[in-house]
Amino acid sequence: MANTSFLNVDNDNVLLSIQKFLKSILDLNDIEAILAPLHKKDGKNIMPVFIADPTLLNDVDPLAPAFAMNAAKLVSKLTHKPMGKKIAVVLRSCEIRALIELVKLKQAYLEDIVIIGFDCLGTYTNKNLAFLMASDTTDLTQRFCENALAGKEPPIEGGPNLSPACRACEYPVPENADILIGLLGLDIKKQVLLQALTEKGNALFENLSYTESEEPPGRKKVISEVISKKIEFRDKMFETTHKATNTLEKLSDYFASCINCYNCRVACPVCYCRECVFNTDVFDHDPYQYMQWAKRKGAVKLPADTNFYHITRLAHISLNCVGCGQCSNACPNDIPVMELFKYVANNTQAAFEYEAGKDMDQPPPLSVFKEEEYLDVVGIN
Amino acid sequence: MAEHEPLIIAFVCNWCTYTAADLAGTSRLSYPKNIRLIRVMCTGMVDPQYIIKAFLEGADMVIVSGCHPGDCHYINGNYKARRRIKLLKEILPKFGIEKQRLKLTWIGASDGIEFAKTMQELVIQAKTIGPNPARTGAGL
Numbered sequence A: 001m002a003n004t005s006f007l008n009v010d011n012d013n014v015l016l017s018i019q020k021f022l023k024s025i026l027d028l029n030d031i032e033a034i035l036a037p038l039h040k041k042d043g044k045n046i047m048p049v050f051i052a053d054p055t056l057l058n059d060v061d062p063l064a065p066a067f068a069m070n071a072a073k074l075v076s077k078l079t080h081k082p083m084g085k086k087i088a089v090v091l092r093s094c095e096i097r098a099l100i101e102l103v104k105l106k107q108a109y110l111e112d113i114v115i116i117g118f119d120c121l122g123t124y125t126n127k128n129l130a131f132l133m134a135s136d137t138t139d140l141t142q143r144f145c146e147n148a149l150a151g152k153e154p155p156i157e158g159g160p161n162l163s164p165a166c167r168a169c170e171y172p173v174p175e176n177a178d179i180l181i182g183l184l185g186l187d188i189k190k191q192v193l194l195q196a197l198t199e200k201g202n203a204l205f206e207n208l209s210y211t212e213s214e215e216p217p218g219r220k221k222v223i224s225e226v227i228s229k230k231i232e233f234r235d236k237m238f239e240t241t242h243k244a245t246n247t248l249e250k251l252s253d254y255f256a257s258c259i260n261c262y263n264c265r266v267a268c269p270v271c272y273c274r275e276c277v278f279n280t281d282v283f284d285h286d287p288y289q290y291m292q293w294a295k296r297k298g299a300v301k302l303p304a305d306t307n308f309y310h311i312t313r314l315a316h317i318s319l320n321c322v323g324c325g326q327c328s329n330a331c332p333n334d335i336p337v338m339e340l341f342k343y344v345a346n347n348t349q350a351a352f353e354y355e356a357g358k359d360m361d362q363p364p365p366l367s368v369f370k371e372e373e374y375l376d377v378v379g380i381n
Numbered sequence B: 001m002a003e004h005e006p007l008i009i010a011f012v013c014n015w016c017t018y019t020a021a022d023l024a025g026t027s028r029l030s031y032p033k034n035i036r037l038i039r040v041m042c043t044g045m046v047d048p049q050y051i052i053k054a055f056l057e058g059a060d061m062v063i064v065s066g067c068h069p070g071d072c073h074y075i076n077g078n079y080k081a082r083r084r085i086k087l088l089k090e091i092l093p094k095f096g097i098e099k100q101r102l103k104l105t106w107i108g109a110s111d112g113i114e115f116a117k118t119m120q121e122l123v124i125q126a127k128t129i130g131p132n133p134a135r136t137g138a139g140l
């Protein structure tokens, strides 16, 4: 049962009311620190910071359209062993979904954390955010939220559009948060929604004095309209990606400017191997091997093994991919990595009737098996 | 033009299909020279990347073959292999590597005849599908 209330917004400043709410959480005896995105002093970016001093919460800005990295990886750092303290983490929907995958892979634990999620209105790529933040940043978050809620594209007039990952995201409302801050279907100049979605959220709610209320009647419809628009964008993106990659030769063209830096793997929250095989000496080929490839194929791309790397990564993590787009965001050569990974992930997850990040009780497909299943893949016909 | 001689990579488990291949040999059954056997301890240790690598290097077909369900010497390696094959059959066709180029079978230790027959059949199929373009494509 969702426990529902509202946060009042004063002076047309939704961010202030959220900062106030986070302070009230940090004031609670049992929560000793909060992981949340915070404006860095250089004014160039907003980065996840682990905050124990409540005065620093004046600089947190979870609603800013910034997404420097997927913080699920950081929650893994904070929880892979018991810390002995309870903490709260403020995360976007795709960060929560990546976290759920990491918990299933036993690389993060939820026992000592409270997850605070919020309706995600989307983010810019790091490059586009830097561009925006180089000009007028006054009320950026407020303007962004109001325009995005009004359906304006791009949300900041004259600015760039949101990242493709966000435009194609089917989950603007996080499902696995303990506490949800709702924006869709609300007049954020007046109030935002506050909902406890779990037992843990309810318990926390009881310590805060909010009056029980009802979800605004129009909210569900607004959410479903937003989602259908994103799915429309997503399906077009899948179509374009499919056409650009449906042979190995086209795949090579797609990754033609890949320098095998593996930034996409480092940025990916669900790339779970402790040591990636592509970093091992398995790939220190004998120099003569390159000559053999070059002779057989006419020429060989260097660094080599690019298609091999990307297809292997697809085999390893497409079942866990949450479509967060950090792979594309991290690519120095602007290769649309997310577009391909999300497209393939959509197919592999459907094949196993699995949805990454959705359901804590659904085991990752490669971690289980049944005696009688997938009989159609066996045999030579 | 000479008929395309397909190259088929077979990952076979030590305890069942490899033993069957051995038996085929000692029974003087012949099977085509297009097959390259790679002996692994269990189908459960065939990482998807071995299969991907084989295709990217130009294998026309890859077969993973091991013990029948219930007979795996490591109890459940073949069930894990089956899920990985299922996964690869979703991924590889996205890049034009047809589903039919990847096979999974169970051939028990005493099935020498079955082994030889399967390999002959695979060569026929591989000829029908045609060469894997990855063999010579530059991919720049």
Ligand code: SF4
Binding pocket: A264, A267, A268, A269, A270, A271, A320, A321, A322, A323, A324, A325, A326, A327, A328, A337, A338, A341, A342
């Ligand atoms: S592959 Fe890309 S989109 Fe998918 S989870 Fe990893 S970083 Fe996010």
Ligand code: SF4
Binding pocket: A257, A258, A259, A260, A261, A262, A263, A264, A265, A327, A330, A331, A332, A333, A334, A335, A337
């Ligand atoms: S980040 Fe870009 S250049 Fe680096 S390995 Fe990934 S796709 Fe290649």
Ligand code: FES
Binding pocket: B013, B014, B015, B016, B041, B042, B043, B044, B065, B066, B067, B071, B072, B073, B074, B075, B076, B077, B078
């Ligand atoms: S030992 Fe033969 S499949 Fe596992």
